[in-house]
Amino acid sequence: MDLEIIILAAGKGTRMRSRLPKVLQPLAGMTLLEHVVNTAKSMHPETMSVVYGHGGDLVPNHLSHMEAINWIEQVEQLGTGHAVMQAHPHLQADSIVLVLYGDVPLTQVTTLNRLLENFQQSDTAISLLTATLDDPSGYGRIIRDQNNQVTAIVEEKDATSDQKIICEVNTGILAAKASLLAGWLAQLDTNNAQGELYLTDIIRMAVADGKQVQTASAEHDWEILGVNDKLQLSNLERQFQLNQAHALMRAGVTLRDPHRFDNRGNLSVGQDVLIDVNVVIEGNVSLGNGTTVGANTSLTDVQVADGVTIKANCVIEDAVIGQDCVIGPFARIRPGTELKAAVHIGNFVEIKKSKVDNNSKINHLSYVGDATVGQRVNIGAGTITCNYDGANKNTTIIEDDVFVGSDSQLIAPVTIKQGATIAAGTTVNKTAPAGELTIGRCPQEVIKGWQRPIKGK
Numbered sequence: 001m002d003l004e005i006i007i008l009a010a011g012k013g014t015r016m017r018s019r020l021p022k023v024l025q026p027l028a029g030m031t032l033l034e035h036v037v038n039t040a041k042s043m044h045p046e047t048m049s050v051v052y053g054h055g056g057d058l059v060p061n062h063l064s065h066m067e068a069i070n071w072i073e074q075v076e077q078l079g080t081g082h083a084v085m086q087a088h089p090h091l092q093a094d095s096i097v098l099v100l101y102g103d104v105p106l107t108q109v110t111t112l113n114r115l116l117e118n119f120q121q122s123d124t125a126i127s128l129l130t131a132t133l134d135d136p137s138g139y140g141r142i143i144r145d146q147n148n149q150v151t152a153i154v155e156e157k158d159a160t161s162d163q164k165i166i167c168e169v170n171t172g173i174l175a176a177k178a179s180l181l182a183g184w185l186a187q188l189d190t191n192n193a194q195g196e197l198y199l200t201d202i203i204r205m206a207v208a209d210g211k212q213v214q215t216a217s218a219e220h221d222w223e224i225l226g227v228n229d230k231l232q233l234s235n236l237e238r239q240f241q242l243n244q245a246h247a248l249m250r251a252g253v254t255l256r257d258p259h260r261f262d263n264r265g266n267l268s269v270g271q272d273v274l275i276d277v278n279v280v281i282e283g284n285v286s287l288g289n290g291t292t293v294g295a296n297t298s299l300t301d302v303q304v305a306d307g308v309t310i311k312a313n314c315v316i317e318d319a320v321i322g323q324d325c326v327i328g329p330f331a332r333i334r335p336g337t338e339l340k341a342a343v344h345i346g347n348f349v350e351i352k353k354s355k356v357d358n359n360s361k362i363n364h365l366s367y368v369g370d371a372t373v374g375q376r377v378n379i380g381a382g383t384i385t386c387n388y389d390g391a392n393k394n395t396t397i398i399e400d401d402v403f404v405g406s407d408s409q410l411i412a413p414v415t416i417k418q419g420a421t422i423a424a425g426t427t428v429n430k431t432a433p434a435g436e437l438t439i440g441r442c443p444q445e446v447i448k449g450w451q452r453p454i455k456g457k
Helices: 031-041 060-063 080-088 109-120 178-186 201-208 230-250
Strands: 005-011 047-052 070-073 096-101 122-131 141-144 150-154 168-177 212-217 261-263 266-269 281-282 283-286 300-306 315-320 335-341 344-347 350-352 359-366 367-369 371-373 385-386 394-400 409-411 412-415
Touching: 005 031, 005 080, 031 047, 031 096, 031 394, 047 080, 080 178, 096 109, 109 122, 109 168, 109 212, 122 201, 122 335, 150 201, 150 212, 168 178, 178 201, 201 212, 212 281, 230 261, 230 266, 230 335, 367 371, 409 412
Parallel strands: 005 047, 005 096, 047 070, 122 212, 261 281, 266 283, 281 300, 283 300, 300 315, 315 335, 344 359, 350 367, 367 385, 371 394, 385 409, 394 412
Antiparallel strands: 096 168, 122 168, 141 150, 141 168
């Protein structure tokens, strides 16, 4: 039978105290709903429907880049049963329907597959994902008979004192045969403490019809946790990051402290990679063999080759870093930068949209923007490429084996020819010839008898 997935994402999330709908709250660089959609997609369903409500078109607009989603608006939020009713007309009668929640982001595919395995038994009508919690407060309780068969789910607000001590709880996640689901949905009523149409009431109906209700358990408690406020969001963020850290360490990465690591993107790693504390990964980042990333560093959409050392407190985005480069500390590599092999970028150096060729060094307090830098170039402290004339960006070309002395200004567009030497403190605004010393300093002058001003009393 085909698998069809419904994701319930209509809730407002009042306790978030935010203008954003709850399912659009961010976790690890994506919204809660995106996490759930990605999990659903990895199961290759025949169809996937998202039922949205609060926030109107904000939700589908935010995920407009994600394909193959049927967006279904729940105009009135009348409960989980009502939400599934909105999607049911779009389902095939002979499918298995899996119901997920847009604010439960960390459920593993392996757990969901275990839930679906129950349908290998031909008499299974419904499969429930349950969990056994030390503190079941807030969850619906699983009611079983003397033969350990599920007979009902009782929401906490409707539970008796005896039922409230049951620790096996309903996670809300379930799968059912679509051919049976329609009839049960039609029988739902609002005779409960919330005055809503509870999806969980279909369990009682299935039992009354003599249908088999099976269960599967989540491997980890955090898989079934939903998000209702910013504290719960923060707790799940840390759990997600710890999961990422553990996976990286199992893959051979050395993390100085797995509790102080944030992967908000897609990270691929080679062997013998070391990552210090408080490193943030965003976008698509790859780290080659033997790479070291220093503390408090931010990497966004970066390709890093083998043997690279990135020292502490660097910010690198949308760049390509070649083999055996050394960067930082306190360096900023901006978008469009490409560093070839064995380039040294030192402290308080900023590189923007520039190519720096093999074995070149820019070690201190310099800005290089919109430039092409050749091989074996040395750029001294305090040097800047003056690339912006107030209207347009212009290019600086520095050819191989150039030496640029400290505190020089290269006013683009300008070319420094191969082997040229630029004396410290020089302003260059026309081509510097190959192999020659270019110097442009104001004459030093001494004014005898000059007195420094004194503040008036």
